[in-house]
Amino acid sequence: MxxxxxxxxxxxxxxxxxxxxxxxxxxxxxxxxxxxxxxxxxxxxxxxxxxxxxxxxxxxxxxxxxxxxxxxxxxxxxxxxxxxxxxxxxxxxxxxxxxxxxxxxxxxxxxxxxxxxxxxxxxxxxxxxxxxxxxxxGDLFSLYKTSYLQYSLKKYDEALNSVNMLIKNNKSEEQKLTFPKKDNTTQDVSMKAAALNLKGLIYKEQGSTSEAKAAFESALANAPEFEIVQENLKELN
Incomplete structure (x- = not known):
């Protein structure tokens, strides 16, 4: 790095x-x-x-x-x-x-x-x-990594707490994360959109479909071209 x-x-x-x-x-x-x-x-x-x-x-x-x-x-x-x-x-x-x-x-x-x-x-x-x-x-990327690892380790309550902290932080709108696309290119989205997508994944794993859908839709409202979220929402439906 x-x-x-x-x-x-x-x-x-x-x-x-x-x-x-x-x-x-x-x-x-x-x-x-x-x-x-x-x-x-x-x-x-x-x-x-x-x-x-x-x-x-x-x-x-x-x-x-x-x-x-x-x-x-x-x-x-x-x-x-x-x-x-x-x-x-x-x-x-x-x-x-x-x-x-x-x-x-x-x-x-x-x-x-x-x-x-x-x-x-x-x-x-x-x-x-x-x-x-x-x-x-106070590094926000470290907070995102924290929430993602908590999700990966199935510590869902802790992951939701970390994600919500990230979403509420105004700076998460300014900072960007890079995600892959299906055509082997990449796209940059706000950290807030990434956190909302992760929130949707957490709710999906918990079987809370309506909450997952709301989180994915909020992520798309923040970043309409966020391809991964588009796919997650299709799978949910």
Missing amino acids: NKFKIAALALFLMSWGVMAQETTSTTTPQKDSSKVAKDQAALRVYQMALRYNDPSVAKSKLYELIEKNPENPRYAELLASLYYELEQFSSAALVALDILKVDDRNIPALEVAAYSLEQLGALDRALPHFESLHLLS
Whole structure:
């Protein structure tokens, strides 16, 4: 995901800032300046490895930095994000979960853990991380993912509560989600329309046909060309 690449770049720049601070706040200048210089060199190699598409070297340098700076979570965050970008989801999840053992409010680690566990099919383990992401950041997409996983895990009452929270949030009209179409193209619809569609699916699973129909019709009123909802409504009828 592109946002993980953005996060990795931001964390890299932040780590440079930390290095600069260390050079001005040491009690043993000669020893500490030597360590800072080695860490900066490792970071430069890491950056070059990313630029030249050599993830094995990039990972190696991050492991080196983690070992030398166990108190600094940023290097582990970068490693978790890199594993995710490489679609090595098991490794990404393991690194992220280790970070969360120390700091369960670490947003980058929560993000990597949630998406990696979802990719691995461990929906029950991914769910609490999406819930935490929403609670800590207010991110609406995390709330949508929460509601969808609750629905997938047949936690219908919780899913309805999450969906209703999303529908009532005015920002859900502004944010977009992308869905596939039958002709192999995609279409963007508002998150509110997506939430209303999900609400219809929840009611359908519960056998509440009239409520499901009302939810699907509300979704179409919001996004008339929403193909998936059109199909869901046809199946309901």
